[in-house]
Amino acid sequence: xxxxxxxxxxxxxxxxxxxxxxxxxxxxxxxxxxxxxxxxxxxxxxxxxxxxxxxxxxxxxxxxxxxxxxxxxxxxxxxxxxxxxxxxxxxxxxxxxxxxxxxxxxxxxxxxxxxxxxxxxxxxxxxxxxxxxxxxxxxxxxxxxxxxxxxxxxxxxxxxxxxxxxxxxxxxxxxxxxxxxxxxxxxxxxxxxxxxxxxxxxxxxxxxxxxxxxxxxxxxxxxxxxxxxxxxxxxxxxxxxxxxxxxxxxxxxxxxxxxxxxxxxxxxxxxxxxxxxxxxxxxxxxxxxxxxxxxxxxxxxxxxxxxxxxxxxxxxxxxxxxxxxxxxxxxxxxxxxxxxxxxxxxxxxxxxxxxxxxxxxxxxxxxxxxxxxxxxxxxxxxxxxxxxxxxxxxxxxxxxxxxxxxxxxxxxxxxxxxxxxxxxxxxxxxxxxxxxxxxxxxxxxxxxxxxxxxxxxxxxxxxxxxxxxxxxxxxxxxxxxxxxxxxxxxxx
Numbered sequence: 001x002x003x004x005x006x007x008x009x010x011x012x013x014x015x016x017x018x019x020x021x022x023x024x025x026x027x028x029x030x031x032x033x034x035x036x037x038x039x040x041x042x043x044x045x046x047x048x049x050x051x052x053x054x055x056x057x058x059x060x061x062x063x064x065x066x067x068x069x070x071x072x073x074x075x076x077x078x079x080x081x082x083x084x085x086x087x088x089x090x091x092x093x094x095x096x097x098x099x100x101x102x103x104x105x106x107x108x109x110x111x112x113x114x115x116x117x118x119x120x121x122x123x124x125x126x127x128x129x130x131x132x133x134x135x136x137x138x139x140x141x142x143x144x145x146x147x148x149x150x151x152x153x154x155x156x157x158x159x160x161x162x163x164x165x166x167x168x169x170x171x172x173x174x175x176x177x178x179x180x181x182x183x184x185x186x187x188x189x190x191x192x193x194x195x196x197x198x199x200x201x202x203x204x205x206x207x208x209x210x211x212x213x214x215x216x217x218x219x220x221x222x223x224x225x226x227x228x229x230x231x232x233x234x235x236x237x238x239x240x241x242x243x244x245x246x247x248x249x250x251x252x253x254x255x256x257x258x259x260x261x262x263x264x265x266x267x268x269x270x271x272x273x274x275x276x277x278x279x280x281x282x283x284x285x286x287x288x289x290x291x292x293x294x295x296x297x298x299x300x301x302x303x304x305x306x307x308x309x310x311x312x313x314x315x316x317x318x319x320x321x322x323x324x325x326x327x328x329x330x331x332x333x334x335x336x337x338x339x340x341x342x343x344x345x346x347x348x349x350x351x352x353x354x355x356x357x358x359x360x361x362x363x364x365x366x367x368x369x370x371x372x373x374x375x376x377x378x379x380x381x382x383x384x385x386x387x388x389x390x391x392x393x394x395x396x397x398x399x400x401x402x403x404x405x406x407x408x409x410x411x412x413x414x415x416x417x418x419x420x421x422x423x424x425x426x427x428x429x430x431x432x433x434x435x436x437x438x439x440x441x442x443x444x445x446x447x448x449x450x451x452x453x454x455x456x457x458x459x460x461x462x463x464x465x466x467x468x469x470x471x472x473x474x475x476x477x478x479x480x481x482x483x484x485x486x487x488x489x490x491x492x
Contacts, residue, residue, distance in 0.1 A: 016129050025063075025134040027074035027467075035071040036467035037063060038454055039135070040475045040483070041143065041447065043082035044120045045089050048127045051476070059474045060133050067134075074467050075134060076454050078141035079121055083443030084178055084186075084344045087407040090116050091178075106406050113407045117142075139463070141454040143446045144409065151453035152446045153412045153426045155490065160413075160424045164360045165401075167413075167422070169290075171277040172400050174352035175342040176298030176312075180404040181356050183442060184397060185482055187340040187349050196335040197320060198266070199328050201226065201243040204251055210235075210243055211330050213265045215337065216275070217323075218316040220247035221303045222293040224283060225271040230256035232267055246328045247319065248305060257282060274353035290353055296404075298350065312350070357402040357411060357439070364489035365393040371488075378488060385477055389488075392481040401442045408440030448486035 003010075019025065027034075037059055042052055063075040090113050094100055101109040121142070128135060141148060159165040173182040197217050201210040210226065226243050228235040235254075242251040252270070259282060260269055273283030273290040283290055293303040298312045307315045323329045340349040369390060371377055380386045402411060414423045414434040428434045449457075451473075455464040469491070475484065 012132075016132055019134075020137060025075070025136050026138055027072055027136050029072045030466075032070055032072035034074065034466050035066045036074045036076070036470045037472055037474070038076045038451055038470055039078060040473070040479075041078045041080040041141075041450060042124055043080050043085055044117045044124070045082050045085045046120060047123055052127075053131060055474055055476070056128070056131060056133055060131070062472060062474070063134050073134075074136055074139065074463070076139050076141070076467075077128065077133075077135040077137060078450070078454060079117075079124060079143070080447050081117065081142065081144045081408065081443060083403060083408045083440065084175075084180060084182075084405055085443075086113060086116065087405050088178060088344055090407070101406065109406050139454070143443070143450075147456065147459075148446060148449070148453045149409060150426075151449050151457055152409045152441065154458045155449060156412050156441070156445075157424055157426055159359060164363065165357060165424075166360065167355065167357050169353060169355045170358070170400075171274075171280045171351050172354050172356055173340060173342075174296070174350045174354065175345055175347060176294075176296065176350055177345040177347045178342065178405070179296045181354060181400050181402060182342060182344075182349065183400050183444075186343045188343050189338045189340050191336055192339050193334060193336050194339070196265070196333045198330040198332065199246055199323060200330055201246060201252075203238055203254070204242040204244055206238065206241065208238060210238070210254075210268050211266045212268045212270050214270060215335060216272075216316070217247075217319050218300065218304075218307075218312050219272045219275040219293060220245060220270065220319070221300070221305070221307075222272050222274050222291045223247070223250075223252055223270045224273055224288040224290070225286070226252050226254045227257050227260050227269045227271055227282065228254065229260040229262045229267060230258060232260070232262050235268065246323060246326070248303075255286065257285070275351055277351055280353065292353055294350065294352070298347075356400050357413075359399040359401055361396045361398050361489075365396045365485075368485070368488045369393050378484075385480060388477065388480050389485060392485055399442075401445050402437075402439040403442055404438075405440050408443060409446055411437040411439050411441060413437045444482060444486055447483060448490040451487055451491065 039059065040055065042048055059075060063073050067073045091101060156165065173184065173187050175182055194215055196213050196215055198211050198213045201212055203210060212226065223245050228239065238254050239256045241254050243254055245252050260267060271279045271282055271288065273279045273288055274292040291303060293301055294312060295301050300307050300310050300312065300315045302308050304315060307318060310318060341347065342349055372390060380389065412424060412426055414428045414436050417433040417435055423429055423434065428436065451470050452464060452468050455461060455468050457464050
């Protein structure tokens with residue numbers, strides 16, 4: 001008997017699995033013209049949300065339409081390991097159990113991370129099924145599966161051998177909660193109400209008082225110099241002399257450089273090379289030392305004296321209170337300013353001198369921009385987003401790709417413990433005492449390879465030959481620079 005009301009749950013029960021088992025969405029009909037979409041891989045940090053539903057629905061419409069037009073359609077599914085985001089989730093779960101990743105060690109932590117991945121990958125597949133997406137599950141990929149891991153190593157080695165990957169000490173964005181470096185685009189700048197602190201510095205040789213402003217008093221323990229502008233007649237007589245750092249009593253040379261803005265504040269600037277990118281450049285110019293006064297977890301180190309062990313903002317408060325008692329404070333002003341926050345943990349990012357791996361981006365960006373003027377250019381819909389794409393490439397900075405995490409692709413670099421020689425290759429040298437770099441790669445490094453690594457590259461597979469380049473990508477405009485631009489320069 002026909003039901004009086006349509007019951008979609010009853011009708012749809014097992015229908016999707018029947019489609020999958022009969023191979024309705026499996027690509028490979030060589031008699032037809034190929035058409036390929038790779039799914040923007042959702043992170044295994046949690047469940048799919050409404051944005052995923054919207055994005056994948058558009059892809060599903062395109063895939064089904066192209067099949068009806070007679071194309072051999074490959075809509076390739078997969079998921080992203082999501083580096084710092086997944087590690088933060090696993091860390092939080094361990095914290096609920098009263099332990100940390102350091103208590104269980106790297107190998108056990110990775111076991112827990114893989115278990116997390118399986119749990120949420122299963123949920124994501126169920127959600128895809130509930131949406132009825134016409135995905136080819138026979139080709140499903142994960143950014144840390146064996147094949148994609150080989151692709152990551154190959155690209156790293158190739159870029160290194162081409163002189164496009166290097167290791168160096170620079171000021172990077174440091175997340176003191178996750179205790180890892182971040183790239184610039186993983187930092188969200190938010191305006192917060194802070195304070196500008198004006199402190200008195202005595203000039204050793206003359207007894208003059210210099211008023212110097214800072215928003216971060218806790219970094220004063222790493223100060224190396226005082227700078228004024230060479231044309232500033234208020235201070236030219238003090239250049240070459242020394243000011244006493246009220247935080248630790250050290251003598252700081254008073255120097256002149258035209259970087260100083262004579263119209264900002266008192267036009268006298270303290271230089272903290274290891275905790276500020278502009279100060280770092282000045283330190284390189286004048287060969288200043290670059291001591292660090294903080295530990296990776298945001299607590300103060302031995303350079304902070306009696307404040308050692310305090311968290312950075314606790315130290316700030318205590319130091320200012322002591323300065324007020326000692327008469328060092330000239331005045332304090334409220335000061336709204338843009339402050340970087342970690343996209344993943346939400347904590348305030350610390351500019352921090354650190355040795356990291358970088359990709360030299362300008363040559364790669366120039367190749368992509370040149371391609372955008374040719375017949376093989378990437379077409380954006382709506383077209384206005386091409387401007388967003390090109391603008392980011394034109395103003396690009398080198399990309400910090402190393403992360404102090406455990407979940408991710410280990411950097412394929414080894415250091416000889418006897419000679420300190422560094423070797424970059426897919427496997428460690430067979431002879432000698434070599435230790436692999438502890439760091440992993442930024443998750444965007446592997447996801448940038450997604451269009452071709454999912455099809456079997458670096459092997460010359462039939463799928464790679466048939467379905468690459470992909471025909472269309474449906475994704476959000478907010479990750480044009482995170483992901484789309486990186487995919488573009490990795491297809492060089």
